[in-house]
Amino acid sequence: MxxxxxxxxxxxxxxxxxxxxxxxxxxxxxxxxxxxxxxxxxxxxxxxxxxxxxxxxxxxxxxxxxxxxxxxxxxxxxxxxxxxxxxxxxxxxxxxxxxxxxxxxxxxxxxxxxxxxxxxxxxxxxxxxxxxxxxxxxxxxxxxxxxxxxxxxxxxxxxxxxxxxxxxxxxxxxxxxxxxxxxxxxxxxxxxxxxxxxxxxxxxxxxxxxxxxxxxVERYKEMIAGSSADDIVYSNLFTGVHGNYLKPSILAAGMDPDNLPTSDPSKMNFGTDASGERAKPKAWKEIWGSGQGIGSIxxxxxxxxxxxxxxxxxxxxxxxxx
The missing domain is CATH 3.20.20.70 (Aldolase class I)
Structure with a gap:
């Protein structure tokens, strides 16, 4: 090492x-x-x-x-x-x-x-x-x-x-x-x-x-503290790259976490518009990411x-x- x-x-x-x-x-x-x-x-x-x-x-x-x-x-x-x-x-x-x-x-x-x-x-x-x-x-x-x-x-x-x-x-x-x-x-x-x-x-x-x-937001923090590995979903829908997300946040957005479509990786965009805002901010504002280790929190x-x-x-x- x-x-x-x-x-x-x-x-x-x-x-x-x-x-x-x-x-x-x-x-x-x-x-x-x-x-x-x-x-x-x-x-x-x-x-x-x-x-x-x-x-x-x-x-x-x-x-x-x-x-x-x-x-x-x-x-x-x-x-x-x-x-x-x-x-x-x-x-x-x-x-x-x-x-x-x-x-x-x-x-x-x-x-x-x-x-x-x-x-x-x-x-x-x-x-x-x-x-x-x-x-x-x-x-x-x-x-x-x-x-x-x-x-x-x-x-x-x-x-x-x-x-x-x-x-x-x-x-x-x-x-x-x-x-x-x-x-x-x-x-x-x-x-x-x-x-x-x-x-x-x-x-x-x-x-x-x-x-x-x-x-x-406090709801996100509390969701981390109240969730476990069973509440994590792996998907590439939201950014074009596979990642882990909190199942309750996906449900709250009106989607079925067990039947999510896939996304085209070539469409991912990390650019910003004229105001400096991310081009696709909703992926992380409304669908919340998390790893599987949150059962300890x-x-x-x-x-x-x-x-x-x-x-x-x-x-x-x-x-x-x-």
Whole structure:
């Protein structure tokens, strides 16, 4: 396993908070970083595009102030997620702002681009690329990514179908760099299990939806806290890419979650209109994404409290005797 120097001495537990569309905002990112996990957000969450400058300034300044006040326990680094798909007409603009603030870590999705990786390396940052299979994993490393995010079965949002046990084992046959594992990780024991499998980090998203700082409506937060793996539906209808969604939200939208049609992947669109709004916002505003690990979440709490619980469970997790 390989822990980049960027993270050493700055994490309370080996966790990256995944970038959640709409939900991940500066309040959540800052709370995560102060509590010792990597906080992240999609650049596209800042709408209109000019808002990204304000967000990056605030995150950078608040974390720097925290570090000055707590030199013995500095904050974790933060990350920005960039959608590299050709439909993202904001990518160049958003990358220029990331360069301006020397964002420590970029998480790239839906496309591996060598020039993006080179740009990030140029300002001293690192790039993790999220993948759902070995083909995309090899391509990401060939294009210069520093680390991989293995989006395994059970992950929230755009998820793969490969077992996390198989995914990590097969990747470790050829890649000795940093790996983050995503897929149904909702407690400290699961974080420990990810490490035992050979991952450096657990990549957690859905659990953070049910936090005070998350930019989600209360009904969404309560649905996360009151649902389980049986309430998750896997479909590509809503964005053109297969992902996991909460069955109750699909029912509330008047659809049958057991008989959803399929979507044409070529129609997916991550662009924005003239006002800066996403071209297809309803997919994530009305149909709510979630991974299968939410059975471990039973109430809405501040992010720091959730992370403290993760740490306690992680520290206590041991292999039971035979």
């Amino acid at each position: 390989s822990m980049p120097a960027l993270f050493k001495g700055r994490l309370s537990i080996p966790v990256i908070g995944s970038p959640l569309f709409i939900i991940s905002v500066p309040d959540l990112v800052i709370a995560q970083c102060k509590a010792g996990v990597v906080g992240s957000f999609p650049a596209l969450n800042a709408r209109p595009p000019e808002l990204l400058d304000e967000w990056l300034a605030r995150i950078t300044e608040e974390l720097a102030a925290y570090d000055r006040a707590h030199p013995e326990r500095p904050s974790a680094p933060f990350a920005v997620n960039q959608i590299v798909h050709k439909s993202n007409n904001r990518l160049d603009h958003d990358m220029q702002l990331c360069a301006k603030y020397k964002v420590p870590m970029i998480i790239s999705s839906l496309g591996a681009r060598e020039e993006l990786n080179q740009a990030v390396h140029g300002w001293g940052g690192i790039v993790f690329h999220d993948v759902i299979n070995q083909k995309f994993a090899h391509k990401a490393i060939e294009k210069g990514a520093d680390g991989l995010i293995l989006v395994a079965a059970g992950a929230g949002g755009h998820a793969g179908t490969i077992s996390p046990l198989a995914f990590v084992a097969e990747t470790r046959k050829w890649f000795d760099g940093p790996i983050a594992l995503s897929g149904a990780i909702g407690n400290g024991k699961a974080i420990r299990a990810a490490r035992i499998l050979g991952a450096d980090f657990a990549y957690i998203g859905s659990a953070f939806i049910a936090t005070k700082e998350a930019n989600a 039973d109430k809405v709490v501040p992010a720091a409290e959730l992370i403290a619980r993760f740490k306690k469970e992680y520290d206590e997790a041991i292999d039971p005797p035979l």
